[in-house]
Amino acid sequence: MCGIIGYVGGKEALPLLIEGLKNLEYRGYDSSGVCLLPAAGGALQIRKEQGKIRCLEELMSKEPLPSAHVGIAHTRWATHGAPCRKNSHPHPNADHTIAVVHNGIIENYQTLRSSLIRKGYKFLSETDTEVIVHLISEYFEGDIVKAVQRAIADLEGSFAIGVVCSDDPATLVAARVGSPLIVGIGESGNFIASDVPAIIRHTRRVIYLKDGQIAVLRRDGVEVTGFDGKKADVKIDKVTFHMEAAQKQGYPHFMLKEIHEQPEVLARMLKARLKNGRVTLDGLGLTEAALKGVARIKVVACGTAYHAGLVGRYIIEELSGVPVDVDVSSEFRYRTVLANKKTLVIAVSQSGETADTLAAVREARAHGAKVVAICNVIGSSLVREADGVLYTHAGPEIGVASTKAYTAQVMMFYLFALRLAEVHRKLPAKHRSLLVKDILEIPALYRGILKEHKKISAIAKDFAHLGCFLYLGRNINYPTALEGALKLKEISYIPAEGYAAGEMKHGPIALIDEYRAVVCVAPQSDIYEKMISNIQEILSRKGKVVAIATEGDQLIRSYVKHVIAIPRTHKLLTPLLAVLPLQFLAYYIAVKRGCDVDQPRNLAKSVTVE
Numbered sequence: 001m002c003g004i005i006g007y008v009g010g011k012e013a014l015p016l017l018i019e020g021l022k023n024l025e026y027r028g029y030d031s032s033g034v035c036l037l038p039a040a041g042g043a044l045q046i047r048k049e050q051g052k053i054r055c056l057e058e059l060m061s062k063e064p065l066p067s068a069h070v071g072i073a074h075t076r077w078a079t080h081g082a083p084c085r086k087n088s089h090p091h092p093n094a095d096h097t098i099a100v101v102h103n104g105i106i107e108n109y110q111t112l113r114s115s116l117i118r119k120g121y122k123f124l125s126e127t128d129t130e131v132i133v134h135l136i137s138e139y140f141e142g143d144i145v146k147a148v149q150r151a152i153a154d155l156e157g158s159f160a161i162g163v164v165c166s167d168d169p170a171t172l173v174a175a176r177v178g179s180p181l182i183v184g185i186g187e188s189g190n191f192i193a194s195d196v197p198a199i200i201r202h203t204r205r206v207i208y209l210k211d212g213q214i215a216v217l218r219r220d221g222v223e224v225t226g227f228d229g230k231k232a233d234v235k236i237d238k239v240t241f242h243m244e245a246a247q248k249q250g251y252p253h254f255m256l257k258e259i260h261e262q263p264e265v266l267a268r269m270l271k272a273r274l275k276n277g278r279v280t281l282d283g284l285g286l287t288e289a290a291l292k293g294v295a296r297i298k299v300v301a302c303g304t305a306y307h308a309g310l311v312g313r314y315i316i317e318e319l320s321g322v323p324v325d326v327d328v329s330s331e332f333r334y335r336t337v338l339a340n341k342k343t344l345v346i347a348v349s350q351s352g353e354t355a356d357t358l359a360a361v362r363e364a365r366a367h368g369a370k371v372v373a374i375c376n377v378i379g380s381s382l383v384r385e386a387d388g389v390l391y392t393h394a395g396p397e398i399g400v401a402s403t404k405a406y407t408a409q410v411m412m413f414y415l416f417a418l419r420l421a422e423v424h425r426k427l428p429a430k431h432r433s434l435l436v437k438d439i440l441e442i443p444a445l446y447r448g449i450l451k452e453h454k455k456i457s458a459i460a461k462d463f464a465h466l467g468c469f470l471y472l473g474r475n476i477n478y479p480t481a482l483e484g485a486l487k488l489k490e491i492s493y494i495p496a497e498g499y500a501a502g503e504m505k506h507g508p509i510a511l512i513d514e515y516r517a518v519v520c521v522a523p524q525s526d527i528y529e530k531m532i533s534n535i536q537e538i539l540s541r542k543g544k545v546v547a548i549a550t551e552g553d554q555l556i557r558s559y560v561k562h563v564i565a566i567p568r569t570h571k572l573l574t575p576l577l578a579v580l581p582l583q584f585l586a587y588y589i590a591v592k593r594g595c596d597v598d599q600p601r602n603l604a605k606s607v608t609v610e
């Protein structure tokens with residue numbers, strides 16, 4: 001939700017800021033803006049534009065900015081106020097001496113706004129952010145750091161901010177509560193940014209700011225304090241992240257690249273965590289005794305990560321016998337939390353910055369539960385708040401539609417469940433070794449499915465014109481149906497619903513006619529026959545069916561023309577394979593409909609607001 005970047009140093013600031021913004025565009029892309037402190041002095045110079053960063057660049061080519069070595073910039077995902085130029089950041093004060101970029105939500109902005117209006121401040125935007133700059137202006141008595149300190153004491157909600165002031169042109173001030181912000185220590189200047197890719201080409205030395213900290217950046221140094229002004233102990237981390245991982249590398253879209261990366265991601269995870277049949281869960285933060293004492297597991301997550309959690313429930317319950325509840329974080333945080341010391345909460349999140357998941361984790365910890373994060377982003381807020389972390393190490397996921405992060409999360413659930421089952425002595429050795437053998441084959445099976453992408457693309461062409469999709473699955477592939485539907489709706493904007501196939505007769509069957517598609521996830525299993533019955537019911541109502549079925553399944557082909565085959569595997573592992581054709585299907589349908597696959601409308605990669 002919004003990307004911010006700032007620079008103070010010896011280089012020309014504008015190219016660095018624009019490059020950084022482009023690497024943060026996944027966080028929001030409805031408008032963007034930049035503010036520079038001209039090297040020659042004078043008022044702040046601001047350019048803002050609705051639309052993607054290329055629109056801002058077009059504006060700057062018509063209205064060029066002066067040379068500058070200090071500046072801040074922002075790419076927006078609108079919360080308060082429509083995406084348009086006046087609501088874009090940076091927001092300046094009345095005389096253009098102070099400007100602010102902000103990621104987060106100021107919850108008490110209405111009260112602050114009314115009180116500032118009473119004092120004579122004029123608001124030019126509908127944003128919550130604008131109160132911040134006017135508050136800083138109100139408190140400014142010659143020291144920008146002190147003014148920021150006083151202003152943030154009045155704010156409620158979440159924020160990562162960057163502030164510049166023409167009266168102190170060599171200083172950049174940043175602060176955070178609840179929204180991510182890093183400080184990059186460079187050779188010829190220092191940066192603030194919402195995320196590492198924004199600055200990685202210029203420095204790998206990074207401070208992950210904590211909630212309640214202010215950073216004061218100058219060309220030759222950075223000082224971090226608490227909001228009370230007391231010096232904070234900070235650690236400079238070295239980022240081991242390869243820039244190529246955050247580039248398309250010849251693929252037309254990040255999503256397609258990330259779909260193709262899945263076999264390598266899974267193989268890497270297995271190599272690191274499954275050695276000679278033994279699972280190692282470094283980072284888990286729980287002793288064997290603590291794991292043995294786990295009486296109940298609660299998974300909290302949002303969106304795709306929630307679907308991974310639903311698959312996780314089937315796996316953990318089947319292998320270890322430990323009962324599992326799965327909640328979307330936004331529901332969990334507001335209902336009565338029944339958790340105690342014997343409850344293990346597993347928080348699943350690609351970004352580790354999802355506001356609702358962070359809030360759910362805080363709620364769970366307040367009830368005495370231990371929290372383990374399954375997370376992709378190193379050093380993220382979730383990781384810092386959890387008792388343990390199982391990193392998926394899937395590499396940067398840039399496409400807004402999550403693909404490789406999902407399969408890595410699901411794989412982590414298999415590994416975790418194997419370990420839990422071992423500790424709880426629930427899984428017979430023979431069964432375990434067969435499962436481990438099949439798990440190890442998954443990356444190779446993935447490579448086989450990837451080769452089938454042309455067939456899936458052809459099916460997508462036949463189905464792309466349909467106005468509504470239903471995805472059906474049963475048991476462990478019910479979440480696969482949910483995930484397939486989410487992928488399609490978020491990138492193609494076609495209404496798509498995932499359902500447990502057994503629920504079809506309880507309502508969704510009313511939707512079916514010759515204009516609707518039904519995607520049936522029907523690999524071989526003990527409930528296969530039930531899926532076949534569902535398929536017949538759909539066909540007899542003229543529904544258009546795509547079936548995901550096990551290789552060699554001739555029966556299904558005798559009913560269904562459009563079949564996508566997945567290799568035979570252990571029935572517990574079928575969700576890992578079945579989701580791959582669904583990712584491709586969504587991708588090719590979206591491309592066929594001319595949609596912006598990597599940056600779908602209204603969405604952002606990490607949802608750092610409630």
Ligand code: AGP
Pocket residue numbers: 302303304305348349350351352353354357400401402403487490603605606607
């Ligand atoms: C998935 O394709 C999404 N765009 C979205 O549902 C995402 O999974 C969700 O917002 C959770 O994000 P997280 O994994 O970063 O917490």
